[in-house]
Amino acid sequence: xxxxxxxxxxxxxxxxxxxxxxxxxxxxxxxxxxxxxxxxxxxxxxxxxxxxxxxxxxxxxxxxxxxxxxxxxxxxxxxxxxxxxxxxxxxxxxxxxxxxxxxxxxxxxxxxxxxxxxxxxxxxxxxxxxxxxxxxxxxxxxxxxxxxxxxxxxxxxxxxxxxxxxxxxxxxxxxxxxxxxxxxxxxxxxxxxxxxxxxxxxxxxxxxxxxxxxxxxxxxxxxxxxxxxxxxxxxxxxxxxxxxxxxxxxxxxxxxxxxxxxxxxxxxxxxxxxxxxxxxxxxxxxxxxxxxxxxxxxxxxxxxxxxxxxxxxxxxxxxxxxxxxxxxxxxxxxxxxxxxxxxx
Amino acid sequence: xxxxxxxxxxxxxxxxxxxxxxxxxxxxxxxxxxxxxxxxxxxxxxxxxxxxxxxxxxxxxxxxxxxxxxxxxxxxxxxxxxxxxxxxxxxxxxxxxxxxxxxxxxxxxxxxxxxxxxxxxxxxxxxxxxxxxxxxxxxxxxxxxxxxxxxxxxxxxxxxxxxxxxxxxxxxxxxxxxxxxxxxxxxxxxxxxxxxxxxxxxxxxxxxxxxxxxxxxxxxxxxxxxxxxxxxxxxxxxxxxxxxxxxxxxxxxxxxxxxxxxxxxxxxxxxxxxxxxxxxxxxxxxxxxxxxxxxxxxxxxxxxxxxxxxxxxxxxxxxxxxxxxxxxxxxxxxxxxxxxxxxxxxxxxxxxxxxxxxxxxxxxxxxxxxxxxxxxxxxxxxxxxxxxxxxxxxxxxxxxxxxxxxxxxxxxxxxxxxxxxxxxxxxxxxxxxxxxxxxxxxxxxxxxxxxxxxxxxxxxxxxxxxxxxxxxxxxxxxxxxxxxxxxxxxxxxxxxxxxxxxxxxxxxxxxxxxxxxxxxxxxxx
Ligand SMILES: Nc1ncnc2c1ncn2[C@@H]1O[C@H](COP(=O)(O)OP(=O)(O)OP(=O)(O)O)[C@@H](O)[C@H]1O
Ligand SMILES: [Mg+2]
Numbered sequence: 001x002x003x004x005x006x007x008x009x010x011x012x013x014x015x016x017x018x019x020x021x022x023x024x025x026x027x028x029x030x031x032x033x034x035x036x037x038x039x040x041x042x043x044x045x046x047x048x049x050x051x052x053x054x055x056x057x058x059x060x061x062x063x064x065x066x067x068x069x070x071x072x073x074x075x076x077x078x079x080x081x082x083x084x085x086x087x088x089x090x091x092x093x094x095x096x097x098x099x100x101x102x103x104x105x106x107x108x109x110x111x112x113x114x115x116x117x118x119x120x121x122x123x124x125x126x127x128x129x130x131x132x133x134x135x136x137x138x139x140x141x142x143x144x145x146x147x148x149x150x151x152x153x154x155x156x157x158x159x160x161x162x163x164x165x166x167x168x169x170x171x172x173x174x175x176x177x178x179x180x181x182x183x184x185x186x187x188x189x190x191x192x193x194x195x196x197x198x199x200x201x202x203x204x205x206x207x208x209x210x211x212x213x214x215x216x217x218x219x220x221x222x223x224x225x226x227x228x229x230x231x232x233x234x235x236x237x238x239x240x241x242x243x244x245x246x247x248x249x250x251x252x253x254x255x256x257x258x259x260x261x262x263x264x265x266x267x268x269x270x271x272x273x274x275x276x277x278x279x280x281x282x283x284x285x286x287x288x289x290x291x292x293x294x295x296x297x298x299x300x301x302x303x304x305x306x307x308x309x310x311x312x313x314x315x316x317x318x319x320x321x322x323x324x325x326x327x328x329x330x331x332x333x334x335x336x337x338x339x340x341x342x343x344x
Numbered sequence: 345x346x347x348x349x350x351x352x353x354x355x356x357x358x359x360x361x362x363x364x365x366x367x368x369x370x371x372x373x374x375x376x377x378x379x380x381x382x383x384x385x386x387x388x389x390x391x392x393x394x395x396x397x398x399x400x401x402x403x404x405x406x407x408x409x410x411x412x413x414x415x416x417x418x419x420x421x422x423x424x425x426x427x428x429x430x431x432x433x434x435x436x437x438x439x440x441x442x443x444x445x446x447x448x449x450x451x452x453x454x455x456x457x458x459x460x461x462x463x464x465x466x467x468x469x470x471x472x473x474x475x476x477x478x479x480x481x482x483x484x485x486x487x488x489x490x491x492x493x494x495x496x497x498x499x500x501x502x503x504x505x506x507x508x509x510x511x512x513x514x515x516x517x518x519x520x521x522x523x524x525x526x527x528x529x530x531x532x533x534x535x536x537x538x539x540x541x542x543x544x545x546x547x548x549x550x551x552x553x554x555x556x557x558x559x560x561x562x563x564x565x566x567x568x569x570x571x572x573x574x575x576x577x578x579x580x581x582x583x584x585x586x587x588x589x590x591x592x593x594x595x596x597x598x599x600x601x602x603x604x605x606x607x608x609x610x611x612x613x614x615x616x617x618x619x620x621x622x623x624x625x626x627x628x629x630x631x632x633x634x635x636x637x638x639x640x641x642x643x644x645x646x647x648x649x650x651x652x653x654x655x656x657x658x659x660x661x662x663x664x665x666x667x668x669x670x671x672x673x674x675x676x677x678x679x680x681x682x683x684x685x686x687x688x689x690x691x692x693x694x695x696x697x698x699x700x701x702x703x704x705x706x707x708x709x710x711x712x713x714x715x716x717x718x719x720x721x722x723x724x725x726x727x728x729x730x731x732x733x734x735x736x737x738x739x740x741x742x743x744x745x746x747x748x749x750x751x752x753x754x755x756x757x758x759x760x761x762x763x764x765x766x767x768x769x770x771x772x773x774x775x776x777x778x779x780x781x782x783x784x785x786x787x788x789x790x791x792x793x794x795x796x797x798x799x800x801x802x803x804x805x806x807x808x809x810x811x812x813x814x815x816x817x818x819x820x821x822x823x824x825x826x827x828x829x830x831x832x833x834x835x836x837x838x839x840x841x842x843x844x845x846x847x848x849x850x851x852x853x854x855x856x857x858x859x860x861x862x863x864x865x866x867x868x869x
Contacts, residue, residue, distance in 0.1 A: 211723045212716045219713055222702035229659060229699055230714035230767070231685025289704045 035337040042334070043283050043295060047302045054309050061312060064189055074304035075193035076102065076256035076268075078297065081275035082201050083248020085296045086208065086241040091221040091288020092140055092147035094276050095242060098249045100158030101132050102268035105253025107162060110171040110179060110263040118178045129250035132158070133243030141238025155272075162265045173261040183258030193255045197297070200248060205293040207244070217241055221288030277324050278303050280331040287339055303327070360422075361386050362550045363439065363519050368407055368417035370400075372754065375745065377403040378414070379574040385519060385550045390541060392553045392561040392582075395571035395594055396786040397758025398744050401554050402444055404571070405521050408552075409441040410434035421518075438518030442508050442525055444554075444757055444784065445697060450497035455479035457496055458511045482514035483507075486540050500646035501528045506537075513544075520544065521552040524757070526560060527784045530644045530812045531847065538564050556758075556786050558587045572596055595788050609822040609838075611637035614670065615806035616656075616775045621665035623655035627830040628664075631656070633775060633806040635671070638797065640821030641810045643850045648830035649810045650694050653777050656808075657684045657691055671774050685714070690773030692764050694780050694810070700764040703753035707743065707763050708734040710752050715770045737766040742792050757784040765793060775806040782816060794820060814843050826850050 054061040080098050087095045105125045112121035132154065139150040173179040185192045208214035216237045219227045228234045252271075257263045282299025284291025303324065310320045361384035370378040378400040385391045393401050407414045413429025420426070421437040448457045455476050456463075464474040479492050488506045496504060505528055512520055522541075526534045534557075542564050545551050555561060561568060562582060570577040570593040577593045612635035621629045625648040633639045641649045655662040658681040667678040669687045676687035685691075693699035701710055711734045712719055719730050734748045741762040743755075752763055761784060768776060778797065782790045797820060801807050811817040817824060824836045826849035834849040 210725055210727075212720050212725060213723065215709070215712065215716060215725060219702050219705065219709065222704045223698070225699050226702050227713065228681070229691060229693060231682055232713075233682060289702065 035334055040283065040338070043281060043298050043302060047298055047305070050302060050305055050309070054305060058309055058312050061309065066308070066312075068189060068191055068194075070304050070308045071194040071197075072191050072259060074300055075191075075197045076252040076259070077271055077274050077278065078197045078300035078304075079200050079252040079255060080245075080249050080271055081278040081296050081300055082197075082204050082293050083245040083252075084275050085204070085279050085284055085291060085293050086214075086217055086244045087147065088276070088279050088284050088286060089208070089221045089288055089291045090217050090238060090241045091224070092238065092241070093286065094148070094151070094272065094279075095136060095245045095249075096148065096151040096272045097132060097136060097154040097158055098245065098252075098275060099268050099270075099272050100155045100162065101129065101246055101249035102253040102256060102271050103263075103265050104128055104158060104162050105250040106257035106263035106267060107166055107171060107265060109254055109257045110173045110261070111166065113173065113177060113179060114171065125250050125253070126247075129246040130243065132249075133246035134239060136246070137239030137242035138235075140242065141235040159265060166265055168265055170262055170264040173257070175261070177261075179254075179258050180261045182254075183261055193259065196251065196255055197300075200251060201293055201297045204244065204248070208293050213237070213240055218289055218291075221290075223289075273328070274303065274324065277328050277331075280335060281327055283335075285335050285339065286332055287335070359386060361420075362422065363408065364420040364423075365404070365408055366417055366420065368404060368414045368419070370403055370407055370412065370414045376574045378407065378571075380417070381571065381574070381576040382417075383569055383576075383579070385552060387518070387548045387550050388545055389566045390545050390551045390553055390564050392555065392565035392568045393571065394555070394558070394561065394568060394590060395577075396744075397784075397789055398573075398756035399571040399594070399786075400574040401571055402523055402756065403574075405441060405523055405552065405554065408434070408519075409439050409521060411441070435515055438516070439521065440512035440515045440517035440519070441521045442512045442523060444523040444527075446501075446504055446508055448496045448504055448508060448511075451495060453493050453495055454483075454490055454499075454507055455492040457507060458482055458514050460511065462515065478514055479510070482510040485513050486510055486544075502530070502533045502645045505529060509537075509540075517549070519550045519552065521554075523554045524556065524784055525553075526555060526557060528645065528780075528812070530850075531814055531843070532851065533645065534560065556784065556790070558590060558787070561590070562587060570594055591787055594786070609637060609801070611635065611822065612804065616667070616669055616808065618656045618667045619665055621652065621655050621662055621667070623651055623660060623662040623665075625651035625830050626655050626662070629827075629830070629832055631808075631825065631832075633808050635804045635806055636801050638801045638807040638809060638820050638822050640817045640824040641808065641827055642814070642817050642824050642846045643812075643827035643833075645812055647827045647850065649827050650779055651830065652827065653691075653779060653808060653810060657681055657689055657777060659684075659691065659693075669775060688774030690714075690768035690771055690776040692768060692776070692778045692781055694783075696760055696764050696783075700767075701752050701760060704751060706750060707738060707748040707752055707755075707766075710763055711737055711748070711767050711770060714767050718771070733770060734766075737770050738763075740769060741766045741796070742789065758786050758789050761785050762789065762793075765796065769796065769800075773805065775808070776800060777808045777810075779810045780812065781809065782811075782813065790816075814846060817846065818843065828852055 060066055080102060084095050084098060105128070108125045108128060109121050112124050136151055136154055139145045140147045182192060187195065208217065216227065216232050217240070220234055220237045224234060256267060278299035279296050280286055281302055282295035284295060306323065307320055310323060364384045366382050368378055368381050381404055393404070395401050406412045408419055410426065410429055410431040410433060418425045418428065421439065426437055427433045449460065458479040459475050464471040464478065476492055483490060486506065486509055488510065490499070490503055490507065496507065499507065505525060509525065526537060529537060538560060541551055541553070553561070553565065565582045567579055567581055568585065568590060569579045570590065572594060614632050615635050616633040618629065618631040629652055641652065643649055651660070654660040655665070656667050658678055669676045669678055669689065671688070676683070678684045678687060697703065702713070708730060712730050715733065716725070719726055719733060738746050738748050743762050743766070744759055752760055755763065761782070765781065781797065782793050785793060797807060797809065809817070809820055818841055821841070822838055824841050824846060825832045826834050826836070826846055828850055833852070836845055
């Protein structure tokens with residue numbers, strides 16, 4: 001209550017004076033090994049190189065239609081990934097249930113708007129997202145259950161429920177409905193989905209870097225007990241991380257549905273690992289405590305461009321999947337090596 | 345600098361060094377942690393290595409044991425150069441290190457931990473009989489009895505430390521390196537450990553011994569190597585020097601005699617009141633701390649002091665009892681840890697690495713953590729203020745190097761402890777609980793921390809200190825409660841308190857408050 005209020009900012013002058021700051025020789029940057037550098041800066045260079053190489057060597061890459069298409073496809077996963085970054089930074093690995101959340105949000109958006117109107121559909125989706133966020137967050141944050149197991153279970157429950165209620169059918173929106181309008185609107189050459197992705201990234205980046213909540217997510221990911229012992233409500237930190245992920249997944253579902261003006265329970269298969277790939281390729285540590293939303297955006301660009309290159313080169317889905325898998329293994333290994341180097 | 349004797353004079357039994365480290369240098373980025381240091385140890389010698397926090401002691405030992413590769417220089421064992429940065433080679437050559445931070449696996453048994461890394465196998469399966477035999481032999485060698493099948497997590501800190509040493513001894517080393525082994529031990533346990541090291545050395549083992557406790561070094565050391573800012577200052581025979589000279593070499597200047605200085609205590613109103621506290625390990629304790637008073641909790645490691653303060657704060661649940669914090673005419677009931685912190689408690693926990701610090705975050709971030717509300721407007725953090733705030737506090741505690749943007753994990757042990765202190769000083773708590781506030785802290789920094797603690801009390805705060813360091817406890821406390829088996833065995837005020845009286849109550853040798861009889865120095869391990 002009252003003592004949470006300002007406590008003198010300036011330590012008494014005599015205290016400050018009594019300790020002479022040791023005049024130290026330069027203590028600037030410490031030695032940066034190749035792995036640490038890779039984990040830190042690699043993604044910028046790789047993304048730039050990849051885009052450059054694609055523009056030069058891949059036919060059809062550098063066309064406006066292709067670029068817009070890449071972003072249109074990247075947007076839903078990207079939006080999910082920037083949200084899920086919070087769960088990863090809080091050292092809770094990932095939220096597998098984004099698969100169920102995205103599909104549910106998409107189906108609710110189209111099916112409920114068809115029956116009861118657009119506003120109600122949005123409200124319903126928000127309520128569902130909050131339920132997902134709280135259930136996952138309470139199980140992990142309050143009951144200290146393992147996030148992978150919890151979210152695997154909620155995926156089953158959520159997808160099961162969705163399939164049962166929807167009967168697995170495809171929902172189409174009316175050709176002139178608000179969903180369709182959203183999906184087809186462009187600002188100049190830029191599709192709205194891309195603007196949503198960028199806006200979400202900026203917003204969540206602000207939340208992570210500048211608010212006390214975001215700061216606590218990082219601190220919790222770095223050392224949960226030490227964070228608890230500073231008086232933080234750590235259960236709320238975890239719940240918050242899962243709620244943000246759920247809200248982002250909801251927006252991702254909207255964008256995904258708007259893209260084709262259709263929704264079906266199976267449309268978000270693979271979103272969990274694709275989002276995770278973007279997050280860790282971006283350089284957010286799976287050990288928690290370190291990472292950024294901006295980096296995740298970069299990771300999304302990288303993964304999407306890579307996928308696009310493979311598509312344009314005629315590589316099949318199997319090859320694409322393998323490449324993403326390899327990418328995750330590589331990124332996680334670099335992360336682990338960098339962490340080891342950093343604390344040796 | 346002074347030339348290094350490759351052939352030791354009369355220091356030990358043998359004359360040829362077992363380990364001969366030549367011109368070792370190691371930098372971490374801009375920090376020259378070890379700068380062209382040479383060191384030779386002969387069989388049967390106890391060679392002490394001293395220096396301030398961050399002087400490079402641990403780094404040097406880690407290069408000797410192959411955990412890190414030096415940038416230049418080499419380590420010779422019996423004249424043969426070791427592969428740098430190869431732990432296995434160092435172990436095989438007979439160099440065993442007992443880490444500064446305990447490195448046992450809590451959920452494994454004593455026997456499993458002792459053989460860890462060289463688990464004996466038989467046709468691919470773990471040979472449990474052999475495992476137990478090796479473990480039993482190592483424990484016997486150091487003269488400690490403990491159940492081989494007990495889980496480490498159920499042992500006291502002291503016993504864990506002994507198991508850690510048994511693990512090093514089980515490798516049949518020729519050189520045993522101990523990095524601040526007594527930081528977690530009580531005086532009696534320390535005595536026991538020192539005698540044990542002496543016995544091992546008498547049998548020809550070479551021992552490298554790091555400690556901030558100068559008296560220990562003069563008791564068992566043969567030679568002393570002093571490091572300062574990564575450089576080798578001198579290596580001297582213990583017989584030819586005295587504690588003051590060593591401290592002078594360590595800090596490079598005269599240290600003001602702040603130790604032992606007493607404060608005029610003028611306790612005011614009762615601020616902290618704890619009644620009938622019960623929790624696992626705590627069996628009904630009443631306790632009060634007044635404004636401007638420093639209350640000390642003495643006792644052996646494992647007596648229940650940490651459990652007691654955690655139960656008072658609500659950091660661990662208590663099964664019974666009531667705690668209040670009263671100031672400015674308002675009484676706050678403390679029913680949860682969150683309530684304790686909100687009401688104005690500060691807590692410096694015993695285990696800084698697991699409970700005190702987010703090691704992968706910067707000093708600034710760690711300092712921001714408990715002060716985040718104060719340092720934000722609404723919910724938005726104010727970066728410019730945070731920066732100033734952190735730099736100021738780092739200055740107050742004398743952080744070295746004073747670079748607050750560095751990750752805490754990259755600071756030396758003693759400096760990490762200063763960061764924990766800085767975190768809470770910024771909050772200006774009404775009442776502060778310090779559990780082993782100077783563990784692993786060098787003489788100079790210790791005096792600094794003591795001064796800060798006294799200033800807190802002079803400012804009218806209520807201070808509760810747990811310390812196993814008797815001189816520290818006696819120096820700081822206005823009142824000492826001695827705890828054993830989760831109960832207060834006696835209370836000593838400043839006039840009555842002395843080492844013998846505290847130890848007598850702590851070990852249960854005598855009941856009552858005025859114990860005059862001498863204490864035995866036995867560890868029932
Ligand atoms: N992994 C690391 N990364 C960066 N700097 C490091 C690392 N390890 C040690 N240092 C720096 O090297 C210097 C020497 O540290 P070291 O741990 O050897 O000191 P020490 O003499 O053992 O101190 P203490 O008595 O506090 O344990 C310090 O300035 C420390 O900050
Ligand atoms: Mg050290």
